[in-house]
Every structure is written in C-alpha cells, then in structure tokens.
Amino acid sequence: MDVIAFYIFAAIAVVASVLVVGQKNPMHSVMLLITSFGALAGLYVLLDAPFTAVTQIIIYAGAIMVLFLFVVMLLNVPREEPAPPAVSALLGPTGIRIGVILSLLLGAEIVWALSRIGLGWFPQDPAAASVSSVALIGASLFTRHAFAFEATSVLILVAMIGAVVLARREH
Amino acid sequence: MPPGFSSSDFYYLMPELVITAGALLVLALDVLLPRAWERVLSWVTVAVILGAGLALVPSAGQNLTIARDLVAIDGFATFFKVLFLVAAALTVLMSPRYLTLENVHPGEYYFLVLCATLGMMFMAGGVDLITLFIGLETMAVSFYVLTGIIRPNKRSNEAAIKYFVLGAFSLGLLLYGMSILYGLTGSTHLRVIATSLVAGDGGLLLPFAVMLLVAGIGFKIAAVPFHMWAPDVYEGAPTPITAFLSVGSKAASFAMLLRIFVAGLPAFRADGLGTAWGQPFGWGAFFYVLAVVTMTVGNLAALTQGNIKRLLAYSSIAHAGYILIGIVAGSTRGVSAALVYLMIYAFMQLGAFAVVVMLRRKDIIGDELKDLTGLYATHPGAAIAMLVFMLSLGGIPPTAGFMGKFWVFGAAIDAGYVWLAVIGVLNSAVSLYYYIRIVVFMWISEEEEKSAAFGISPAVATVLAVTLAMTVLLGIYPRLLFDFAQASAASLGSVPSLGLR
Numbered sequence: 001m002d003v004i005a006f007y008i009f010a011a012i013a014v015v016a017s018v019l020v021v022g023q024k025n026p027m028h029s030v031m032l033l034i035t036s037f038g039a040l041a042g043l044y045v046l047l048d049a050p051f052t053a054v055t056q057i058i059i060y061a062g063a064i065m066v067l068f069l070f071v072v073m074l075l076n077v078p079r080e081e082p083a084p085p086a087v088s089a090l091l092g093p094t095g096i097r098i099g100v101i102l103s104l105l106l107g108a109e110i111v112w113a114l115s116r117i118g119l120g121w122f123p124q125d126p127a128a129a130s131v132s133s134v135a136l137i138g139a140s141l142f143t144r145h146a147f148a149f150e151a152t153s154v155l156i157l158v159a160m161i162g163a164v165v166l167a168r169r170e171h
Numbered sequence: 172m173p174p175g176f177s178s179s180d181f182y183y184l185m186p187e188l189v190i191t192a193g194a195l196l197v198l199a200l201d202v203l204l205p206r207a208w209e210r211v212l213s214w215v216t217v218a219v220i221l222g223a224g225l226a227l228v229p230s231a232g233q234n235l236t237i238a239r240d241l242v243a244i245d246g247f248a249t250f251f252k253v254l255f256l257v258a259a260a261l262t263v264l265m266s267p268r269y270l271t272l273e274n275v276h277p278g279e280y281y282f283l284v285l286c287a288t289l290g291m292m293f294m295a296g297g298v299d300l301i302t303l304f305i306g307l308e309t310m311a312v313s314f315y316v317l318t319g320i321i322r323p324n325k326r327s328n329e330a331a332i333k334y335f336v337l338g339a340f341s342l343g344l345l346l347y348g349m350s351i352l353y354g355l356t357g358s359t360h361l362r363v364i365a366t367s368l369v370a371g372d373g374g375l376l377l378p379f380a381v382m383l384l385v386a387g388i389g390f391k392i393a394a395v396p397f398h399m400w401a402p403d404v405y406e407g408a409p410t411p412i413t414a415f416l417s418v419g420s421k422a423a424s425f426a427m428l429l430r431i432f433v434a435g436l437p438a439f440r441a442d443g444l445g446t447a448w449g450q451p452f453g454w455g456a457f458f459y460v461l462a463v464v465t466m467t468v469g470n471l472a473a474l475t476q477g478n479i480k481r482l483l484a485y486s487s488i489a490h491a492g493y494i495l496i497g498i499v500a501g502s503t504r505g506v507s508a509a510l511v512y513l514m515i516y517a518f519m520q521l522g523a524f525a526v527v528v529m530l531r532r533k534d535i536i537g538d539e540l541k542d543l544t545g546l547y548a549t550h551p552g553a554a555i556a557m558l559v560f561m562l563s564l565g566g567i568p569p570t571a572g573f574m575g576k577f578w579v580f581g582a583a584i585d586a587g588y589v590w591l592a593v594i595g596v597l598n599s600a601v602s603l604y605y606y607i608r609i610v611v612f613m614w615i616s617e618e619e620e621k622s623a624a625f626g627i628s629p630a631v632a633t634v635l636a637v638t639l640a641m642t643v644l645l646g647i648y649p650r651l652l653f654d655f656a657q658a659s660a661a662s663l664g665s666v667p668s669l670g671l672r
Contacts, residue, residue, distance in 0.1 A: 143239070144239050145239075145241070145301065146176060146238070146239070147176070147180075147238035147239065147241045147242060147302070148241055148299075148301045148302055148305055151293060151302070151305045151306070151309070152305055154191060154286060154289060154309055155290075155305060155308055155309045155312065157286075158283065158286045158309060158312050158313050158316075159312050161198070161279055161282060161283070161316075162283070162312060162313070162315065162316035164279075165276075165279045165283075165316055165320060166316060166319060166322075166331075168322075
C-alpha cells in the first residue's frame, strides 16, 4: 500500500517538475510547481513526517507560491515566443545548455553520494519518526519555548504594521 | 499561568512588558486622539521608556535565567537595557520637529521605535539562539520600516530597500551558522553549546559555522567587509533613526556577539578551530582581522566625505573596529572595555546626530558639511557642543571618548595584543583629521549667507544638554561607569542554568 502510494506521489512530483520547465505560459509553470509541491507533501506523510508535510503545503504551496502567482500576474509576463527549433537540447540556447549541465551534475552528485553512504545509512529507528510529530512540536512550543512563541507575536505585529505604513496611500 | 512561565518571570520581564504595552498604547492613542494632539505621542513614548527604566530596578544585581532558560536577567543584560532605553529616549526626544518637517505620521513611528527597543532588549537578555534570533528580527524589521518611513523621499526608499535586501541575506547567513551549531550540539541554549563542544567536533563544520556567524553579526555591527550598506542607509534614513541605528542597533548586535562568542563558544577564542600557517586559531583571529580592517577602512573612507551623515556612518564603522579590539582581548577586562566604549559612544554619537537633526530646516536638508558654516556665529552653544562631541569621537582627553579608547587599548595591551593597540592609536590619529574638519566648517563664517532659523526646540536642546553633560562627566569621572561595566562583564557567561534539560 505504502509502496504504491510512494510511486504515485513520486511520479506526480517528477512529471510535474519536468513539465514546469517545458511550459510556455508562466502561469501554467506556477500551477505545475504547486502540484509538484503537493506530491512532495504526500511523500513526507509517507515518511512519517506529518508536520513537515503540513508546513510544506502551508509555506511552499500556500505562501510562497501565492507570492509567485502575484508577481507573475502583476508583471503580466507575456507568453514566451516559440524558440527556433534546436537540433538537440545540448545545442540549444545558453539557458537550456546550462540547465542540462546543472541537472546532469546534480544527478551525478546524488548517485555518487548514495553509492558512498549506501542506503542502509538512513535511520530506521521508530523513535526518530516521532521527532516531527505535531503533538511534540506543539507541546515544546507552548511550554519550553512559550516565551519565544509570545515574542514572535510582537514580531508579526511589527511586520503587519510596517506593511501598512509602507503601503498606505499618501494623502 | 502558561506552562512556560512562572510568576517571577513576569516580575523580571516587566521592562519588556511595559515597552510592549506602551507600544500598543501609542498605536491606540494615535487612532483615538485628534490630529492636533499628535505632539502628545512623543511625550507618551518618553514616559513609557522611563517606566521601563523604573521596571528595570528589580533586575539590578540579579543573576538568574527565566522563562525556562530562554532569557537571562544578569548584569550584562541590565547594562545593555539601560543603554537601549537611554538611546531610545534621546532618539524620541530629537524626533518630533523632524517628523513634522518631513511630514511623517508619528503614531507608527514611535510604535516602531519602541518595538525596535524591545527587540534589542531580547538580544541583550537572550541566552538561547532562538531568543536572540527573534530579538534580532524584531529589531531589524522595525528598522527596515523606519528607514523607509519618509515615503515621498527617494533616498529614504532606496536606503530601506538596500537595508532590507542585504539585511535579510545576512540574517540568512547568521541563521545558517546557528543551525549548524544546533546540529553539532543538539541544543540552542548557549550554556549547553559552551559545555558540550570540544575542539575538533564536527570537523570543518564548526569553523564554517563560526565564519557564518561572524559574517552575519559583522553585517549588523557594520564591520568591514560587511559594511557596504551602512553609508547609504545612514544617509537615506530619517536622521533620528540614523542616530538610533548607529547606537542602538550596533550595541544590540555587539551584545549578541558577546553572548554567542564569549558565553557560547568560550573554549574557541584563541584556538580550537584549526591551524593556519602552523598557528592554531580561534574566533579571536577572525575578529582580530575584522578589527584592523574595520578601523582602517572606516577612517580612510571618512576622510573624503562631504555629507555629514555619510561621514558619521564611516566614523561609526571605525568605532565598531575599536570596540572589536576589546572583544579580541576577550578577558573580562576586554569585554568590560567594549561595554564602556559602547556606552560612551552612545552619548557622543547621539549628541552629534542631535546637531545634524537641528540642521534640518524648512527647505534645507542640512546634511552637507557646508551647511555647518557659520554655526558658531549664529548658535555658539550648539557649535561648542558639537566641538566636544567631535573631540570625544576623536579620543581627545578629558572627554569621555578618550576614556573609552584608553580602556579598550589598555585591555588589548593587557592581553598581549600590543600591535592591535598600536594600530588603534594610529587610526584615532587619522580620524582626528575629519573630526577637526567638521569643527573648522562650524567656525568659518559666511556673512552673505544668513542661514534660516536654526531648528532648535526644547526637546532637542534637552538631548544636547544630556549628551554633552554625559560626554564631559564620563570623561572626568568615569569610575561609576567602569565599575558598572566590570560587574556586567563578569556576569557574562556565569549565568546559572535552571537545569531543565
């Protein structure tokens, strides 16, 4: 069951990520990126890291991607002109060439790192899974770190007031 | 009662609570009061700061940690809180006239000044990386907005954007360094970090983390080569904010620096991070280099400035270099010398900026050197005050600035860093050139250009009087400050742990 779910989420993440690069319309790219982030969140759930999964959705898919959407819409980025047909990816425009080289490098790095450490290195300890549990983080936030938590509220208030001050219309 | 607190925590957190409540009060009054009453806000703000000062009294002489080990109430924190409150009060006092001229709405301005002060107080009291970071962020966000608060002014906007982008980047570096420290020790508490790290831990990770921390804090104290933002931001920000930035933000960042390095990594000052050219080195070596470069570049760059705010920016960079000397020395004496210097620097720098604030008149921005011409002829009192501040910044006896330098250089020689002291002395000789240059401009009289009414108000006059009195007094009778700083420095790193972990 887990394995099937893993392959489904992994496939969605990989396919969506590849499609992000291929889109002509930046809006579609952003939407596909959100899809990819959502699939990643699913993977985190499978890894017994529900808190990471939720923050992934709230912060990446929620806050950051909304920011992306705003920028794309505000700048009104036009559709890309269709590029002249390239003979192959390696001979295409500089951007594509650098992208291909970078992704090859990254792939080689991952293969090298995994072959060095071996898959057995990853902790299988069931106690490790609970580190990311929402209950534990919540308890620590409201007991041990209660002071820091309260202090953060002032910080957020400052940020809100600051945004209002800077964005207010002059009269 | 929330489980993270006990009732005595609230007792010792009173200054912070007063500031927070006061900030909200200012914000509420801003909405409730009619526009004609706007001037009341500055007095309310000063009253709040005085109240926080009174609430600080129970903390005197205490040495304990509260809020489950996240905050320390010790002499070190108290020393810095006094400094921040004094700086904030003087900043608020020199603001009202300036704000009216710049057409800035005072409500949010005073709210943000109070919040910046609150952030600084967290930075001075924090003995946990999380508290320190939240304090730093609260202070920094307030200053980003305050820098750009003159909305129609392009210079102010430019300064705010530059400060925000570079500040966010440097904060990222700092956070990265903190996260590596956490990864190496499994704790964010400075005491645990201090006791659990031994030389060689984490291989290259520890030196890397130290480098990131040095870069992140180096930005905040405007040490060369992380100083690029300072002249532009100091020039563009509203002048009272420039004063507060160069005194409060700098002192708070030094407090954090001392907490992290002297209290958090005491074993790695002289060695333990690795070897270079056969010599073992620790974080002291980083600050040694930083101090030399900061003093020299700051002073040399200040020589050619024509804008007073830029000149004072480079001068404040150079002063960060002098203070770093005390940290390189590292001993209790070195730390106390740094504290003494920060306090003295606060008074003379705020005084100098109060004069610059006065130069702002209707239709005259008043931040060029030539705007000072004829000041002695028209306003001898202000000119003489400025003369004293300049002599003090340059380190001429019997002003306070001399005492500060004397102690810092003395601590360096005491700890065996003779060359560092020599470089410092040479640098202060260079700095005299541009301080005297300001004085010369004030004494030149130009009869044809009769300057418009000088912007002296009772509040600004009070600031001048206080800073002048302290600059002279601390130069003649520095004993009290020395003792205060010595006791505060001794308390750093001796905070008892409640043993909660």
